[in-house]
Amino acid sequence: MISSYAGRVLHVDLTKRSIKKQDLDPNFARKYLGGKGFGARLLYDLVPPKLDPYSPRNAIIFCTGPLTATMAPTNRH
Numbered sequence: 001m002i003s004s005y006a007g008r009v010l011h012v013d014l015t016k017r018s019i020k021k022q023d024l025d026p027n028f029a030r031k032y033l034g035g036k037g038f039g040a041r042l043l044y045d046l047v048p049p050k051l052d053p054y055s056p057r058n059a060i061i062f063c064t065g066p067l068t069a070t071m072a073p074t075n076r077h
């Protein structure tokens with residue numbers, strides 16, 4: 001299953017103008033399957049409760065799932 005992902009996570013901090021690449025943790029990928037699972041967990045970890053939506057500390061999260069770039073019908077917006 002892990003081989004179906006790109007195997008990397010990219011963190012871009014627009015305030016600090018920095019980019020950090022890290023390898024995808026296989027346990028994380030198994031526990032939070034797919035783009036929705038990844039996104040929900042990252043949102044939970046990165047954004048504190050009751051944060052102003054327009055705050056610079058807020059996160060924009062783009063996640064792909066294990067079926068991305070396959071013939072499976074996975075297109076959602």
